[in-house]
Every structure is written in C-alpha cells, then in structure tokens.
C-alpha cells in the first residue's frame with residue numbers, strides 16, 4: 001500500500017426516503033460519516049442498507065432527501081472513480097475474464113493509468129491469481145477483486161457492501177487491517193454488514209438501521225459501554241469466590257443468583273476460580289455485549 005495520505009471527504013445522508021411501490025425501503029434517514037475512520041453501516045437483512053448505498057452511488061434515485069459525498073450528489077462529482085470507490089456486489093464479474101483483464105477494462109473505461117492495475121492487485125494480495133478466470137474464484141477472491149476495483153482510482157472514499165461475507169478467518173483478519181490502514185491514510189471507509197459481530201473489531205463508528213430508519217449512530221466504544229458483557233458465577237463459598245476474583249483483578253457485582261463479573265470470557269473466570277480452589281455451582285455468560293445491544297436495537301433477536 002502506498003503511504004501518501006489521501007484526503008477523505010465526509011458522507012452525508014439527509015432526510016432520505018425511498019419507496020418501491022408499496023414498499024418503503026428507507027424512511028427519514030439522516031447520518032454522517034467522517035473521513036479517517038472505518039464506519040460500519042449495519043442492519044438486518046432487508047433493512048435498507050443496499051438501497052441507501054445505491055442512492056449514495058447514484059445507481060438509484062431517492063424518492064426524497066439527499067445523500068452526498070463531500071457535499072455533492074454522486075452525479076455532480078466530476079471524476080467519480082477518483083473520489084469514491086465502491087464494491088457493491090462481489091459476484092457480478094464476468095466469469096470468463098481474468099481479474100487483470102477485468103481491472104484493465106475498468107481502468108480504460110475511466111481514464112485510469114493501466115499501471116494502476118498491478119498496484120491494486122498487489123494491494124489486495126491477488127497478483128498470484130490475477131491471470132485466472134474469475135469464474136473459478138472463491139468468494140474471498142471475488143471480494144478481493146471487488147476491493148481492487150474500488151481502489152483503482154485511488155479514491156478518498158470507499159464504500160464496501162458486505163466485504164466480510166464469505167471470507168475465512170484469515171481473510172477477515174486481513175481485511176480488518178487493510179481497512180484500518182486505508183482509514184489511517186485519511187480515507188473515508190464505509191462497510192456494510194448485517195452482523196455487528198462480523199465487523200465490530202474493524203470499525204470505529206457505527207450507523208445502525210432497522211426497517212429503513214436510523215436506530216443508532218455513534219462510536220463503537222459508546223455502544224460497547226451500553227451493554228457490557230457479563231459472566232454470572234456462583235459458589236457455595238462466596239467469600240472465597242470474591243477473594244479469587246478480586247485477586248485476579250476482575251470487577252464484579254454481587255446479586256441474589258451469584259456474582260456478575262465484568263468480562264465476556266467465562267473461561268477466564270473458570271480458570272481463575274479453579275486456580276484458587278473454589279468449587280463453582282454456576283458459570284454462565286449472561287450477555288455477549290455488543291451483539292445483544294445490536295439485536296435489541298434492530299429488533300431481530302430474543303433480546304428485543
């Protein structure tokens with residue numbers, strides 16, 4: 001990746017509404033996305049993420065309201081591919097073409113120097129596979145190719161629809177650090193996902209929608225603070241239990257059913273108490289923190 005800093009531009013969505021016949025896909029949606037940060041655009045399936053991103057990228061017309069990049073609607077951006085790169089659908093490549101030819105065509109159509117093709121192939125780690133037909137690619141390779149296409153114009157804004165979908169754990173780690181590096185260069189990075197857990201370690205900010213409406217926008221840290229993960233633990237000898245937790249530096253609150261320990265990791269509590277010779281009668285994770293918050297906010301889980 002090159003080290004030059006790339007000035008990103010903010011994205012603004014103002015009072016956005018989109019209806020398809022009787023279906024309201026997006027309703028009164030407003031939020032802003034800042035440069036230099038990775039923002040997760042989150043919501044359950046069918047909540048309106050793709051519709052919002054397609055409006056932002058000038059592919060669908062809003063019924064009312066506006067979505068702008070650096071204060072301009074996509075159609076008013078003079079050199080769009082150098083301003084905003086998007087990967088909306090990983091599966092839409094011509095199967096008979098190679099990654100290299102696909103990117104060359106894209107570069108040619110947009111007046112981008114063809115030398116840039118090799119640069120973006122290197123950036124996404126696809127050089128080795130660049131001359132194979134896309135039809136034989138794994139989902140992860142398609143995702144990388146989509147990302148390469150988004151980066152062709154070296155844009156300050158990146159909009160990636162479900163980029164983690166179909167990646168293996170190594171691919172997820174890779175994309176996490178890749179997105180981080182892009183944001184650190186000053187770019188505006190938006191990644192959509194229907195699962196907060198999938199992107200929670202990759203994002204600084206979240207914009208959460210459900211049924212086309214905004215339910216929360218803020219930092220991931222503020223969301224984490226709302227519903228901290230907890231483990232419930234109990235023992236016949238509560239004094240010994242308290243001593244072992246305190247000695248391990250684990251904060252807890254006593255309740256009628258045991259102690260609620262401020263950690264996401266029951267294994268850690270089990271280890272600490274076992275090492276102290278305390279016999280447990282309860283050891284249970286109460287909340288997964290963020291995931292529970294997300295489910296409650298979007299009304300998609302038992303927690304709602």
Ligand SMILES: Nc1ncnc2c1ncn2[C@@H]1O[C@H](COP(=O)(O)OP(=O)(O)OP(=O)(O)O)[C@@H](O)[C@H]1O
Nearest residue numbers: 020023025043044045046047048049050051052194
């Ligand atoms: N072209 C269309 N015609 C009719 N309805 C549509 C169209 N595009 C989207 N919708 C509807 O609008 C709503 C929002 O869909 P959208 O694809 O934006 O959601 P999403 O959050 O991206 O979901 P997913 O995660 O499943 O992609 C859904 O009810 C969907 O069926």
